[in-house]
Amino acid sequence: MFKTALIGAACVLAPLSVAAQVTLTAETSSPGGGAHYVSTTFAAALDSAGVANLQMTEGATLTNSVQAVAEGRLDVTTAPLILPFLLSRGIGPYSGVGKEKGAELAAEIRALYFHAAAHQTFGYYDSKPVADIRKLDGLRIWNGPPRGAALTSGRAMIQLLGGIKDGEGYEGVQTPWPDAVSTITSGAVEAWSIPSALPGGREIQFSAAGAITLFDVPSDLLNSELGQQIVKAPGHAPFSVPVDVYRAAYEGNDVTIVTDDDTFDTYSTAFAEIVRASMDEDLVFDIVTAMLDAQSRFEEGAPMGPYLNLTFGDIDGVSQGACGAVKIKMHPGAIRAYEAKGHTVADCLRP
Template sequence: MIKSVLLGATLALAPLTVAAQQVTLTSETTTPGSTPHYIDSTLAAVLDSTGVATLQITEGATLTNSVQAVAEGRLDMAPAPLILPFLLSRGIGPYSGVGPDKGAELAANLRVIFFNAGSAQMLGYYNSNPIEDIRDMSGKRIWNGPPRGAALTSGRAMIQLLSGLKDGEGYEGVQSAWPDAVSTITGGGVDAWTIPEGLPSGREITIASAGGITIHDVPSDLLASKLGQQILKAPGHAPYSVPIEDFRNAYAGNDITVVVDDDSFDSFATAFGQIVPAGMDEQLVYDIVTAFLEGEERFLTGSPRGPFARISFGDIDGVSQGACGAVQIKMHPGAIRAYEAAGHTIADYLRP
């Protein structure tokens, strides 16, 4: 992992007395080029420029570990795919070693300060080695995520939805750590890949630089099927739909073909919540979220992916954010106060 302190020029020019008042917080995030990394790096700049806090970020983290670190109080903040608090609360999946009792205790120590759902699951392959029928991927080698965690769960769900196959039963799933994902794919060791991607995805653009690629959404009949609806409503997922022209325009100038069966790119999103420990100071959280909300334009315009990141700057109903249902997670009181002070509503379900 790469550790960096993301500081703005404002701090360097500010009086020392102001700098001394800033709280230093620790955070972990994903690799550069991802939606969580963009949000976290922008948040760090916003908090720095407003004098609220200095955010020390470790990049390229495995969020499975980051979520547990926040729950244990060893880390102040992290972006959490919402399936991870769900799994932690039950002590299953990557948290099976924690156990259900301890897992429930740890999960109860997590609070969300804002949400986003900007990463849509998609399938890709090189045009030089095309998948002739995405509903028949038997015998293929498919990169479907890192060795464990939310992305792997979603990747396996995608291939099962498209072709009815399970990892190791009909196709060979290939996993590697996030920093090695692109090299694993461009190295020619797989026939296809499925990844939750923001729009536009720097990773897909990098992959396409080695040769033209095609990416697919989920066909409408499959998304509307019983399994498709189960996946849409599964813990950590949220609906995702972008007009196809907007989607294609985001990749204009790159050798990327986008295939859909209607006028939109439809899939399921990986629902995220920015998490902090439940015991974080309420006034500090209020100040953080107030700065976040006031920095909306910076988040939306600071990157081409900003308008598609689905960051929660308005009312929060819980359903749109993938946080009502099986996922049992609450918002921090300081965050609720900041949203309400800005004139927004929060679903009762999300109140602690």
């Protein structure tokens, strides 16, 4: 894990702007994924607008980051929406927090905006292919970091494809995010299930070490009872992109895309950028306004930009995975910023 301080513009160029900036602490995932791109682009947008200087820690374990925001030890983090859900119940990685304290902490979390920058894929190296992705028994499969939302989603993919659970039908391998690429490229595992952007930076790194094949979820499995349970599970949302568009995103890289129809279908990980409820409303208004003004920067700054599902318009809550089992609310300053731009925000997201 390492830190990148995003410094404001030089005083000689923008003295008023720099004077208005506040310094906030922030955390995000490792480079290469969509969540990292969203967070760092957000930080750059705030810096350019003279609103805030985010001192960003990269490669963080977001399970810890979400709790740190709720406790007031951290100002901003990107958060898979399953984490506030688990925290509110004191279960999973937050079982040590307990139900009562977890509910109190989750009630302190507010969303600034939403995105779904990562979708679940299954892959392997062509030099050692998996004969049938529905028969994964006995394999060593990288399925996520040691804990958190990505591990839950990775395990769900293997259970859906092969009907087996981690430690029972296959050996799940987990490493911290900074070690994911080296673990997979070293040949230490026979396949992987990983949340990906489009195109995925990690997948491009994988393919630099040898040709790879990526799979979506076969239609019959996706439409099965278990498949729909996974798609609708807390922290998930449906993902579907025309396969031609998906393949074009990886053009020039040694990546083969396999689907059973003309779309790449799977489930995405629903995210929000979160702060504590007590953050100053006017500051949040300025922060979210700067984010909305930076739409072209988000969408044009990287090939994955158009596929981030960032909320630059009306927010209905359901599409963001936030108004079902996940009960997260938006910060009043964020709601005010959206409404000032002429957008609507669903009642279920209001505190």
